[in-house]
Amino acid sequence: xxxxxxxxxxxxxxxxxxxxxxxxxxxxxxxxxxxxxxxxxxxxxxxxxxxxxxxxxxxxxxxxxxxxxxxxxxxxxxxxxxxxxxxxxxxxxxxxxxxxxxxxxxxxxxxxxxxxxxxxxxxxxxxxxxxxxxxxxxxxxxxxxxxxxxxxxxxxxxxxxxxxxxxxxxxxxxxxxxxxx
Numbered sequence: 001x002x003x004x005x006x007x008x009x010x011x012x013x014x015x016x017x018x019x020x021x022x023x024x025x026x027x028x029x030x031x032x033x034x035x036x037x038x039x040x041x042x043x044x045x046x047x048x049x050x051x052x053x054x055x056x057x058x059x060x061x062x063x064x065x066x067x068x069x070x071x072x073x074x075x076x077x078x079x080x081x082x083x084x085x086x087x088x089x090x091x092x093x094x095x096x097x098x099x100x101x102x103x104x105x106x107x108x109x110x111x112x113x114x115x116x117x118x119x120x121x122x123x124x125x126x127x128x129x130x131x132x133x134x135x136x137x138x139x140x141x142x143x144x145x146x147x148x149x150x151x152x153x154x155x156x157x158x159x160x161x162x163x164x165x166x167x168x169x170x171x172x173x174x175x176x177x178x179x180x181x
Contacts, residue, residue: 002029002036004100004135006170007091008163009109010075012045012064013057016108016115019048021075023087023113024159025094028167030174031181035167039094040160042080043087052084052119071157085120092117095128104148104166106136137166144173 006026011018023041028034048054064072082090091113095101103109117126141147150169156162 002027002032003098004028004030004102004167004170005095005098006102006137006163006167007109007113008104008159008166009112010071010157010159011112012060013055014060014108015055015057016111017053017055018060018112019045019054019056020084020087020112020116021045022159023091024161024163025091026160026163026167027094028171030100030167030170031179033171035164038160038164039090041087041090042077042082043084044081047084052116054084054116067157074158084116088113088117088120088126092121092126092128098129098133100133100135101129102135102137102166102170104137104162106134106139110134137170140170140173144176146173146176 004027006028008024009018010021010024012021013019020043023043024038025041026038027036029036049056064075067075101110114127120126137148146169148165148169150172
């Protein structure tokens with residue numbers, strides 16, 4: 001059953017308090033093949049800096065200037081943006097009853113989302129998944145002897161495409177390790 005989530009962010013800093021440009025989330029079964037569904041969320045930038053004091057780093061802005069035009073268009077396009085609070089609420093709803101929540105590296109994407117949820121929510125527990133369900137692709141990939149490039153196209157810095165590729169490589173790692181339900 002496709003009940004795991006993969007989260008990928010495109011941001012303007014590398015800290016948990018970064019301004020988030022785009023959020024890509026896919027639902028998948030690590031024991032299966034392919035993606036069940038995906039979401040792209042785009043929080044307003046001003047909202048994050050003015051209401052929540054989230055961070056923009058000059059070196060990250062410079063790095064973005066060196067990326068391909070399609071990635072830049074996706075990340076900085078102002079269309080379809082919603083408030084940061086509404087983005088975090090959407091993730092809260094998507095995140096319920098998940099077996100695991102994955103990101104490519106334990107200390108960033110999920111941590112930045114959880115920080116945003118804590119900043120925007122008045123709930124006593126604003127995180128919809130238990131801490132012990134968070135998974136790290138980099139560790140799994142190393143153990144299984146797979147690489148992110150095994151998932152097809154190269155890194156696009158389009159959040160939902162990167163989340164899809166990361167999930168596909170998790171599935172490849174599970175197959176290579178002989179993991180079964």
